[in-house]
Amino acid sequence: MSKGKYGIHGGQYTPETLMNAIIEVEKAYEHYKNDPAFQAELTELLNDYAGRPSRLYFAKKMTADLGGAKIYLKREDLNHTGSHKINNVLGQALLAKKMGKTRLIAETGAGQHGVATATAAALMGFECEIFMGKEDTDRQALNVFRMRLLGAKVHVVTSGTMTLKDAVNETFREWTTRVDDTHYVLGSVMGPHPFPEMVRDFQSVISKEAREQILKKEGKLPSAVIACVGGGSNAIGAFYNFIPDEEVRLIGCEAAGKGVDTALHAATIANGSLGIFHGMKSYFCQDEYGQIAPVYSISAGLDYPGIGPEHAHLHDTKRAEYVPITDDEAVAAFEYLSRTEGIIPAIESAHAIAYAMVLAPTMRKDEIIIVNVSGRGDKDVAAIARYKGENIYE
Amino acid sequence: MNNTLKANIIEANIIEANKIKANKISEIFADQKAFIAFLTAGDPSLDKTEEFILAMDAAGADLIEIGIPFSDPIAEGPVIEAANERALSASTTTDAIFDMVARVRAQTAIPLVFLTYMNPVFVYGVERFFSACQKNGINGIIIPDLPFEEKGEILSVAQAHDVDVITLIAPTSQDRIQMLARDATGFIYLVSSLGVTGVRSEIKTDLAAIVSDIRAVTQTPIAVGFGIATPEQATTIAKLADGVIVGSAIVRIIAEHGAASTPILIDYVRKMKAALV
CATH class of the missing domain: 3.40.50.1100 (Rossmann fold)
Structure with a gap:
C-alpha cells in the first residue's frame, strides 16, 4: 500500500535496498512524535541552542x-x-540518536542545510558527511569551509548538473551503500514518505x-x-x-x-x-x-x-x-x-x-x-x- | 477488461504475428544457468546497441536487459551513470528505443527486459508505454525506484500487456523477502550487495540464506546481479542461483571501445557463459 499521500502526490518511490531503512525511520518517527520526553528534549534544543x-x-x-x-x-x-534549516535538523538528529545511528549524511544546495547538519552532528557527536554540487561549492565557498570547520566531510558532486538535485542523488546512493549506522537527514519536505511529513512537522x-x-x-x-x-x-x-x-x-x-x-x-x-x-x-x-x-x-x-x-x-x-x-x-x-x-x-x-x-x-x-x-x-x-x-x- | 484495452491487445497480437515470437523469460532457466547481459540503449548509438544485442545473443547470452537512459539514475554507480549521460547526449529517446527494439525483435527470439526508472515510464504514459512494450516485443521491466509498496502504479497495465514486472530483492530486505518473492514473475533480481551498481572484487552478502528464504515461497528463478564481472565470480554465483546478471563490466567495455566493441563483447559473453556450469 502506498503511504504518505497528499491528494495524488507523495508516496515512497525508493529502491528496495532502502525500504527497510525508510520504514525504520517511519516507525521511529510515529513513536517519538507522540512521546512527551522527546518533544521536551527537542523544544529545549530549539529554544536554548537554536x-x-x-x-x-x-x-x-x-x-x-x-x-x-x-x-x-x-x-x-x-x-x-x-536559517530555518536548523529546526528540521535538530528534530531529525535527535530522532537518529534515539534510533541508535552514529552517522549523519545530507545533501545541501546553498549550504545552509549542510551547515545545520554539520552543527547538529558536532553537538550530538555524530560522524557527518555532506554532499554538495560542484557549482554550489564554487558559489557558496564560505559554507563549505564552515561545514569543514564543524568537523563534517564535504563531498563535491560532479555528476549531472552539479547542483542540488545531483547532491540528492549522491546522498541517496551513499545511503544505499551504508545504511545500518547512517541516517539521511533530508533537508526539505521532499523525498519518500515519511520525510515530507516529518520535515513539515519539524518546520x-x-x-x-x-x-x-x-x-x-x-x-x-x-x-x-x-x-x-x-x-x-x-x-x-x-x-x-x-x-x-x-x-x-x-x-x-x-x-x-x-x-x-x-x-x-x-x-x-x-x-x-x-x-x-x-x-x-x-x-x-x-x-x-x-x-x-x-x-x-x-x-x-x-x-x-x-x-x-x-x-x-x-x-x-x-x-x-x-x-x-x-x-x-x-x-x-x-x-x-x-x-x-x-x-x-x-x-x-x-x-x-x-x-x-x-x-x-x-x-x-x-x-x-x-x-x-x-x-x-x-x-x-x-x-x-x-x-x-x-x-x-x- | 474494457473494450479499448481489448482492442489494443488484439492489435498488438496482429503486429506480433509479423515478428519472431519472443521466448518466455522462464524458458531460459529451464535446463541451464542463464547469463543475463545489460547495456544502456543509445550508448554510443542505437544502431550500435542493436548490433551489440544481436552479437551478445549469438555469443550465448540468454536474456538482454536494455537500459532506457534516465537523467538521474540513483541506483547506478559511476560506470552506468556515465553511459546514461552518453546516451542522452546522443539524443536517445524512448520512442527511438522502441523502434530499435522492434528491429531486434525481427531478428531474434531472445527475451528482452527493460531497465529504467519510474519517471520515464510514468511521463510517457503507463498504458502507452506497456502497449508499446507488447507491440515491440519486450518481455519484462525492472524499475529500481518502484518498490513493492508502489507497484500498483503499473502492475495491472503491465500484466494486461504481458510484461513481467521483475521483483528486486536486496541484502537489506530481511523480513520483506517472502512478501516480495511470493508475487514475483519472470525472474527475481537478487541484488548481491549494498550500494549502487558497479564491479566489486568481493561479494560479502550471505546470498545462500536469502536464496533459501526465496525458494521456500516461490519457484520463480533467481538471478543475481550487482558487482559481478569475472568468470570466477559467475561460477560461484551459479552454484546457488539460476542466473547471473552482468551490467557494469559490459558497459565498461562499451565505454572503452565504443563503436568497435562487438568482438570484445562476443569474447566476454562467451567466457562468462562458459563459466556458468
Whole structure:
C-alpha cells in the first residue's frame, strides 16, 4: 500500500535496498512524535541552542515606503546557523540518536542545510558527511569551509548538473551503500514518505509561533503569508498552521531565474508537470520523455527541479498560490531590505521579499502580510557583488 | 477488461504475428544457468546497441536487459551513470528505443527486459508505454525506484500487456523477502550487495540464506546481479542461483571501445557463459 499521500502526490518511490531503512525511520518517527520526553528534549534544543522562538518583527520603514499592508518579517534568519534549516535538523538528529545511528549524511544546495547538519552532528557527536554540487561549492565557498570547520566531510558532486538535485542523488546512493549506522537527514519536505511529513512537522514551529505572535500583536490573522519555495520546507513551515484559516492567502515564491519564458529557471509550478522522482510523485521540470530538466537560479537553495508533494497538493486544491520571481527581482529585494530595514536576507528569502514588495501596495493599510525571512544573506554577499559586476572574492 | 484495452491487445497480437515470437523469460532457466547481459540503449548509438544485442545473443547470452537512459539514475554507480549521460547526449529517446527494439525483435527470439526508472515510464504514459512494450516485443521491466509498496502504479497495465514486472530483492530486505518473492514473475533480481551498481572484487552478502528464504515461497528463478564481472565470480554465483546478471563490466567495455566493441563483447559473453556450469 502506498503511504504518505497528499491528494495524488507523495508516496515512497525508493529502491528496495532502502525500504527497510525508510520504514525504520517511519516507525521511529510515529513513536517519538507522540512521546512527551522527546518533544521536551527537542523544544529545549530549539529554544536554548537554536534561539527560538524567532522574532516576528514589524518592518515599519518597509511598510511606510510601500504604502499598503503592514509587513511583518518572521526572523528565521536569526536562528543559530542562520536559517530555518536548523529546526528540521535538530528534530531529525535527535530522532537518529534515539534510533541508535552514529552517522549523519545530507545533501545541501546553498549550504545552509549542510551547515545545520554539520552543527547538529558536532553537538550530538555524530560522524557527518555532506554532499554538495560542484557549482554550489564554487558559489557558496564560505559554507563549505564552515561545514569543514564543524568537523563534517564535504563531498563535491560532479555528476549531472552539479547542483542540488545531483547532491540528492549522491546522498541517496551513499545511503544505499551504508545504511545500518547512517541516517539521511533530508533537508526539505521532499523525498519518500515519511520525510515530507516529518520535515513539515519539524518546520511547522514557524507558523505555530507566527500565528500566536500576530494574534498577540495585532489581534487578528494576516491576509497573506509569503515564503520562498525550492523543495519547500520553510514555506510549508510558514504555511502549515494557517492552512485551516481560509481567509489567509498562502503564497510561495518560486525561482524564475532569467524568466519562466527562458530555459534558465527553476519554477516547478509555473512550468513543471506531474512526475515521479526522488521518492515522490509531484511536479517536476522535465521534458516529454520524463528526463529531469537542468534548472537554474541565482539562488543555490531554490535551484531544484521539483517541489514537495504537499505543496503540489496545496496548488491542486488552490489553497496556496505559487508565483515566479526572477533573479533580477530577488537581487533588487535583497538590496531593498538591506537598505530599508538593515536586514540582509538570504537570496532565497529575497524571492519572498520581492513578492511582498509587489503585493503590499495593492492592499489596504489595515491588512497584514507576514514574510518568512528563511535565512540571512551573509553567505550571498560575494555572489551578489559578482552579479552586480564587482569582482570580490571571499 | 474494457473494450479499448481489448482492442489494443488484439492489435498488438496482429503486429506480433509479423515478428519472431519472443521466448518466455522462464524458458531460459529451464535446463541451464542463464547469463543475463545489460547495456544502456543509445550508448554510443542505437544502431550500435542493436548490433551489440544481436552479437551478445549469438555469443550465448540468454536474456538482454536494455537500459532506457534516465537523467538521474540513483541506483547506478559511476560506470552506468556515465553511459546514461552518453546516451542522452546522443539524443536517445524512448520512442527511438522502441523502434530499435522492434528491429531486434525481427531478428531474434531472445527475451528482452527493460531497465529504467519510474519517471520515464510514468511521463510517457503507463498504458502507452506497456502497449508499446507488447507491440515491440519486450518481455519484462525492472524499475529500481518502484518498490513493492508502489507497484500498483503499473502492475495491472503491465500484466494486461504481458510484461513481467521483475521483483528486486536486496541484502537489506530481511523480513520483506517472502512478501516480495511470493508475487514475483519472470525472474527475481537478487541484488548481491549494498550500494549502487558497479564491479566489486568481493561479494560479502550471505546470498545462500536469502536464496533459501526465496525458494521456500516461490519457484520463480533467481538471478543475481550487482558487482559481478569475472568468470570466477559467475561460477560461484551459479552454484546457488539460476542466473547471473552482468551490467557494469559490459558497459565498461562499451565505454572503452565504443563503436568497435562487438568482438570484445562476443569474447566476454562467451567466457562468462562458459563459466556458468
